[in-house]
Amino acid sequence: MNMKGSPQENDKQQDQSKSSIVDKIQQLGQSNVPQPADSNIHVLPVIGQVEGHVQLPSQNKTTKYEHLIPQLIAIEQNPKIEGLVVLLNTVGGDVEAGLAISEMIASLSKPTVSIVLGGGHSIGVPIAVSADYSFIVETATMTIHPIRMTGLVIGVPQTFEYMDKMQDRVVNFVTHHSDVDEEKFKELMFAKGNLTRDIGTNVVGQQAVDHGLIDAVGGVKEAMEKLNQMIGDNKGPENQVVQ
Amino acid sequence: MILYTPLSEHDIFPRQDESNVVYHKHKNCPVKCMDDGNGKRQIVQVLSTDPSHYMDPELQPGQWLDS
Numbered sequence: 064m065n066m067k068g069s070p071q072e073n074d075k076q077q078d079q080s081k082s083s084i085v086d087k088i089q090q091l092g093q094s095n096v097p098q099p100a101d102s103n104i105h106v107l108p109v110i111g112q113v114e115g116h117v118q119l120p121s122q123n124k125t126t127k128y129e130h131l132i133p134q135l136i137a138i139e140q141n142p143k144i145e146g147l148v149v150l151l152n153t154v155g156g157d158v159e160a161g162l163a164i165s166e167m168i169a170s171l172s173k174p175t176v177s178i179v180l181g182g183g184h185s186i187g188v189p190i191a192v193s194a195d196y197s198f199i200v201e202t203a204t205m206t207i208h209p210i211r212m213t214g215l216v217i218g219v220p221q222t223f224e225y226m227d228k229m230q231d232r233v234v235n236f237v238t239h240h241s242d243v244d245e246e247k248f249k250e251l252m253f254a255k256g257n258l259t260r261d262i263g264t265n266v267v268g269q270q271a272v273d274h275g276l277i278d279a280v281g282g283v284k285e286a287m288e289k290l291n292q293m294i295g296d297n298k299g300p301e302n303q304v305v306q
Numbered sequence: 307m308i309l310y311t312p313l314s315e316h317d318i319f320p321r322q323d324e325s326n327v328v329y330h331k332h333k334n335c336p337v338k339c340m341d342d343g344n345g346k347r348q349i350v351q352v353l354s355t356d357p358s359h360y361m362d363p364e365l366q367p368g369q370w371l372d373s
Contacts, residue, residue, distance in 0.1 A: 112318065117307045120320055155311035185310040206312045213315050229308060261312065 103145040104290060105138050107131065108152075113164070113186055115157025126153065128160035135167040145297070146290045149177040149194055155185025158210065158229055162186070165193040165236060174293035176286045179203045179277065189233055191277065192241040196289050198281040201268040205276065207251045208263025242275030332371055335359040339371065347371045 084094050109131070111124030119125055138144050149168060155161070168175055168190065177194035179187070184206040191197050191205070199205070210230045216222045234252075238245045251264040251274065258265060271277040279285065309318065326341045327350070335354045339347035349369045352359055359365055 112309075112311065112313075115307055119318060122320065123318055154313050156309055158308050158310045161310065184312050208312060210308060210310050212308055226308070233310070258312075260314070263312075 103143060103294065104148060104287070105144045105146070106148045106150060107134060107138075108150040109164070109187070109190055110150075110152050111154065113153060113156030113161045113190075115160030117157075119156075125156070128157070128163055131164050132167060135164075135171065138173065139171055144173065146173055146294045147171065147175045147194075148286055148290060149175065149190065151177060151179045151183040151187055151191055152181040153183060153187040153190070155187055155206075158186055158233065160186075161190060162232060162236060165189040165240075168193040169240060174290060174297050176290045176293070178282060178286045179205060179271070180282075182206070186233070188276065189236045189240070192237055195293065196279075197241070197277045198279055198286050198289075199268055199271050199277045200282050201280055203271075204265050204267045205271050206258070206263060206265045207248070208258065208261050209252055211261075237276070241277070244275070247274060248276075329353070333359075333362070333364065335362070335365055337365065337371075345372070 087094055087096065109126045111126055112119055114123075114125035114127045138147055147168070168177075175194040175196075177191050177197045179191050179197070179199040180203055182204050183191045183199070184204070185208065188205055188207060191199075210226055210233065212222075212226065234245060234248055237243065238248055251266070253262055254264045255262050257263065266274060266276065269280055272280055281289075309315075311318070326343070328339050328341050328347060330337065330339065330347075332349075335352065335356070337349050338351040338353055339349055341347050347370070349365065349367050349371065351367060352365055354360070354365075363369075
């Protein structure tokens with residue numbers, strides 16, 4: 064029996080292989096991408112602006128909450144996924160979308176670890192602290208500042224009260240999911256002289272840990288070690304191999 | 307929608323076309339105006355540091371000025 068295909072089929076396969084390589088070069092800048100091994104850990108990146116109810120202009124890089132929320136539900140439902148790593152490099156964004164993502168991560172039954180890389184600013188702070196254990200790399204920063212709005216305001220007292228309550232939601236979430244107390248967090252939020260265009264504080268790496276916002280300084284290796292340990296603890300003694 | 311970010315609004319939302327924007331002084335108050343191309347200008351923003359200029363009805367945004 065002849066196992067080889069016809070010359071036309073061989074040409075077609077070669078063309079498809081070439082076009083796949085060209086696609087990879089165009090999309091990813093390289094001809095070969097590393098494939099993750101079958102893993103029980105899911106990685107969820109939150110990059111750029113957190114986009115909520117309004118689509119942001121095209122020059123913004125965004126993470127859309129309608130993309131993340133179904134993924135978080137799928138992570139919870141998939142028995143093969145035993146842990147979640149959240150990679151954060153965000154400048155903040157929509158308050159309600161950010162809080163929604165934070166609450167989803169915090170309410171997962173599986174162990175979660177977050178790593179702040181580059182920046183985890185504004186609404187990135189609640190997302191970072193929503194994980195069971197949070198890491199920040201030494202060079203990453205987190206900006207803590209009050210919530211602002213611009214534009215026409217109709218009903219100033221009511222709007223002020225609404226903004227105040229919205230800020231309280233952020234403060235309460237952060238203080239309930241990290242070791243920073245409310246007084247300290249508000250002190251950082253309203254500090255003067257640290258930011259050029261705003262009041263607030265920009266905390267870098269170890270400072271975030273010292274204030275109790277983040278659990279430890281570390282990167283990918285530390286996060287994976289911690290998550291694997293938490294997955295082991297989560298399984299309990301009955302699922303562990305008896306020596 | 308309320309954005310909570312250290313970026314300025316102009317970094318997120320691109321500026322509008324400002325080719326018909328003119329800056330000039332009216333009643334000794336610096337104002338930002340939109341020129342309609344027919345010799346009339348509409349105040350967009352008062353740029354003064356004098357609080358009394360903000361109370362002057364002739365300098366309210368939306369007022370039309372004859373150039």
